Amino acid sequence: MNTPALHTQRLTRLYGYTRALDGFTLEVLRGRVVALLGPNGAGKTTLLRLLAGLIEPTEGAAEVLGSPSRNPPAETARRLAVVIEGVEPPGEASLSQMMDLQAGACPTFDRPACELLYMQHTLAPSQAYGALSKGQKRLALAGLALSSGAELLLLDEPADGLDPAVRRTVYDLLRDHATRHEATILVATHVIGDIERIADDVAIISRGRLVLHAALEDLREEVREVELPGAADLPDLGDGIAVLGRRLEQDTLLAWVRTTAEAAGQLAERLPARAAVRPVDLETLYLAITNHPAAVRTAAKED
Amino acid sequence: MIGSIVPVLIALLCVVLWVALRQLVLRGRSRQRFNPANAPAPDWTSRVAESVVLACAAAVVLALLAATPWGGGMLANLDELRPALANLYIAAFAVTAAVCAAGVVTALLWRTWAGAVIVGVALLGYNMVLEGQGPLLVRLAPAGANLPVNRLVIHISDDVARADVWVNDVPLGKTPIVMTLEEFLAKVPKWEKPPERFDKPQTGPGPRQGPEWIRFRLPSYVARYDGMAVVWARPEEDYYAKAQLDGEWAVSTGSSGGGGGGGRYRQVYHVTLGAAFAKRTERIERLVTNARERGPVVGPEWVESMEAFGPQGWTVLRGVADTDPKLMAAIDAWAARRYGLDQATTPDAAWEAFERILAEADQCRAYATDNLAGRAVELLVPRLDPDRLVRRAEEILRSGAARGDRGYNYGQAHGRGHFSTMADERYGKGGGLAPSVYAVAHAVWRLSESMGDRPPNLVQERIVPALLREAPGDDLAIELAICLGGPKIERFLLRQDWRRTAAWPDASSHYIVFGRSVNKWMYYLAQLPSSTGRRFRRENAAAILDMADTLIEVPSRLDNCGFLFLDLDMGKDSLAARYWPRFRAKAAATTNPEPLESCLKYLVRMGPVATTEMFVDVWRSTARGPGFPFGLNALDNLPPARRKGVAGALAAECEKELQALGTSAGDEERRSWLVNSVVPRLKKMAAGGEP
């Protein structure tokens, strides 16, 4: 049975009166690589911090690897690897010290592999973290996470600042790690290309809420863009078809819907003849959902 | 206490302001933004922890305020206060403690800051009502409650106990009579004039049969508290007492006296009735004669009989024993029998006997070097284990007693090793030390004397450093250490800054001797009787003489400069000889005392350094009539042979002057003075007559 690697239940976090997360419910099964997509300020980092146990939810709960995210026991904590924006070692710490620290917590830490990765990218263990470039810092942190043998990785823009070749390497390593260790990865990123390279699932977060969580394949098959000239709104499309977003441009309505294979024919029947239906890429879908959300929340990913 | 920590409070205010600024301006906003607006109240962990800390802090500060002299809470001295005032102090403490407790509960159940404010206000308020010369608390006390407790103790000479006493015909009970002054004044009516037959003896003439009425006065000054400060008032009043013991009436010796003193809340006044029980005294004297005739061995019956007379028996015996070896032996036998000294043949047995003496001193709440217990200590010291005795003294010093009021007799600490105390509350509370401590000090002193200056003197090696260590900077401890002597105290003194000109407010070296300010280290060093002191005096003679000039403001202050008369074997180079011209000039410029007296006293103290010619020279320049030449009394302190020579020389000088005198009125007056007042006295001295 595939148990969830992480699970959040109506997770809410306030900063003052600002809702950074608002009833966020998400379940990620083990072995899945989930890309967390959302605009700036959507709550991605807050979610990752909550899952990493750095901060506490205002309401709701979160579990990682079967334990509460807040103060997990040692055997859970050492199976979790985290790379989050704004979390980094002191500048005077050397890479060697960082590896020592990591090895102290994780018996499964593969120090030779980490050193090899660093060496391949001209990072010397004696180098101070503060002396590295932005991209090198990201690589250093990513290397620690990847070498830790963790079962659950929480990554926030792990390839930010890296050149394309290194970026590809990092994501290949992530994919490899996920496959070899059956690890679960939740990676927050803006780069659609990266998502399509490594992710199994995508979760779109907007204004603290989970807007969409689905397998990439399913999205390709099930999500369509509908263009309906001369209409202000969509007609009733029936059950089984969810409207993910809509936008009115002058007198043309653009909408994005998700439908099952069985309901695909239903879509054609319900729409007027003048309507155009076409597949939609992930980027367009993301922009549509986040900029022009539908009035009704979409359903969570179906198993 | 607030005054002593004002700078601290100012600093804390700055800290509080900084914290508030930091919280509200620099970081508070960011923290407020980070925490949810509906963040929960603090959980029990933080509430309990903060409440416990607040409670601990409140307990400490409250204890300091309530039970220490600096706080003024008086809870450790309630027995000194009148009950109404004591209750007020207790109530103030209880209220403060209750409010503090409420603050702690507030912190626990609601907000820490609120609890802290309550506790802080309570403690500050408590301090305010205790603070100052006229504490608010005292001013709130009921009328009369804030007056000192004035206790009156009436004794009879020689501390005769169990004598019935009447004052102004009112029976007051048996001596020692202890009552408050208010009780006495309420009970005893005033008599406007002496009673009938006050001056007439009841039992016939005779040197020891004085009047039966014993006149005495209440102490001249009685302390009262006017709400702001202690003031002294009370006119002198005469009272007339009678005393009876075992059917015998006392007769007045005419020497009643009294005195007293105390603190803010308790004053004790002693009245000693100058009275004697003639027949009782005769019985004691018969016992003394008995001891003298029997020799040093006195039996248990004799001891029992003497002890039955109490302190009076001891006083009579001691008074005559100094010059009679047989009576000293009787005293020793008495002490041995009383304290089992004959069985104290081993160090352990001797220590047990010593412990018995200590226990008795504490039980009787009195000890004196010159009482029977003191004599027993002196007999025991040679048999005690020196190391054990020194260790005991070290323990006492380490216990912190040296930092408090030691009750030493300052004047007697300089060399005579006299230690005494009466810690009985009837007589005031004494110096705060247990009487047994004085017994230990006495024993240590004698031990040091017996060890002399040859090392190792355990007392000099261990007690001197302990004294200086446990009471750092304390002049009395330093002086006691100096009296004990030894290389350690000498090194301690020599390393001080004795060269500096000391003046107020330099407390580290400034020292007042009868109102004159000197460098105390030089003053101490100049008085060392050892070879170190001798060398110091020789090497720094000029500075020491200047110090003597400062101290001897008038010739009568010569006693402050005993160091001048050490090292007289140096003859003309001695300090005494070198200072003589300066002293003579000072004496000549002063009329009281008369120059003759001052100069002769100085020359007598110079011993063999002062030649006969110097005496004659002084006579020539300072002898003035027409009154009796009291100055010549100074010669009484010369050794008999020397006195004969000096007196003879002075008499010869007077004869020479008589021959040179003329017939003028002045010369006649001078002649009369010399012939009638001076020469006969001198001739008597020259002939070897008793002074």
Place this chain on the structure above:
Amino acid sequence: MNLPLLRWLWHRSMPVLTVAVAAPAALLYVLLAREPLAWNDTAAFLFIVVHCAAPMIDLMRFNRPVAGFLYTRGYTRDAIWSHTLAAWGLVVLAVWLPAALAVWTPLRSLVQDRVFENPNFPMMQPAEAMVPLVWLGLYVLATAACYYNVIRAFQPMRGASSGWLVRLTVLLTALVVLATRLQTGWLVALLVAAGLVASVVLLAASRRLHRRMEVRS
């Protein structure tokens, strides 16, 4: 004891400041102070207060990236708490121990006696023996107060400044005790008991609260 974690925390606790500045300063003060050391030495008290405040604040700055890094390596909260305390204990030891040894051995006495010809030495050496223990007690209390203060400030609950209030209360009380300069037997016992209780309670509370503490880097 997890040595890599301890080593990491030691490096974060300003070791250079400790070894190069604080320890020599403390040792020099002990060696050169002319007046006999007393339990209520103001200079020592201020030194301890400042020394506890500065590095501990840096060590405990939970709104900086470095804190988040440590807390996401896989160590439990309790492990980080105990090792932070241990690292701080090493810092205190590095500063206090040389000074204490200088007092307990004849070193201070020799310097004062032979170099400065201080009249109070060597006789004062036994009287100073307790003083380093008092300083250690002050360190324990100051550490507990600082530690609690910082952890409390980052709790996800109201009243974050009450940790500062605790620290201020401890500081004020210590200053009052210093100002009165008393040494009565029962008062010493009360001070020791109160200090012990306060330290234990604050440390125990900080351990519990540390599990809920938020790292806000």
